[in-house]
Amino acid sequence: MKPSLLLSPLFVAALAACSTQPPAQTATTTPTTTQPSPGPVLRAAPDQIPTKQGPLTVQPITHGSVVFSWNGKTLYVDPYGGAPAYAGLAAPDIVLITDIHGDHLDEKTLAGLPLDKALFVVPQAVADKLPAQYKAQVRVLANGQQLDLLGLKVAAIPMYNLPETADSRHPKGRGNGYVLELGGKHVYLSGDTEDIAEMRALQNIDVAFVCMNLPYTMDVPQAAQGVLAFQPGIVYPYHYRGQDGLSDVAGFKQTVNAANKKIDVRLRNWYPAAE
Structure with a gap:
């Protein structure tokens, strides 16, 4: 399980290749526990x-x-929002964390x-901040490294803000976006990024999770143009709550599909508790 350096920072451009659905309704799931329950868990289906x-x-x-x-196998990505949000789900075999900020x-x-x-698969900056009890469970990946783990592959790619500045919220090299390869599919998790060259260079991505929330990541037009550059089969807008509320994910879908109707933009409710 030792990470191996890739030959190129844009290794994902060589990944092998492997429909539009209406938004899913918010599902109500009752936690499975022998303790008194605080109430139903609100999650998108x-x-x-x-x-x-x-x-x-x-x-x-x-x-x-x-x-x-x-x-x-069960994978948790950036567990956040309180443990009750995960009630009834299987315990994780793998935890992916993208960055040091509290929402990751x-x-x-x-x-x-x-x-x-x-x-835990994490960048070094996250490993340095994890509680000591998890240290033996940590596998560190830097940008450009990949790991075979429990029957799947995890590759770390850059995530950062533009322009690159010394005081950037997300400097290049600190955090990880991830590409997972499982069952012949390639799944991209953007983490906190803008429409960087490494995102635009992705190829053969089947499923993508793309952030869009100012001022922390990118705006909706940036996200749409980034997605149109690498053309995933399916894209989920996620991480879309910013300083001024929720981003216009419907506008994102409209922009993407006006240019490419083949990209399946799936709008799901990532903030059911806010309703």
């Missing part, structure tokens, strides 16, 4: 995406957090989750 090794289940949680279930590295949420058997 999960999606299933076929792969060569069975379905990939996509469960939106909130903001930049999503849970994947595939081939008997949320120690309070981590403390309430069953993580004893989970492997």
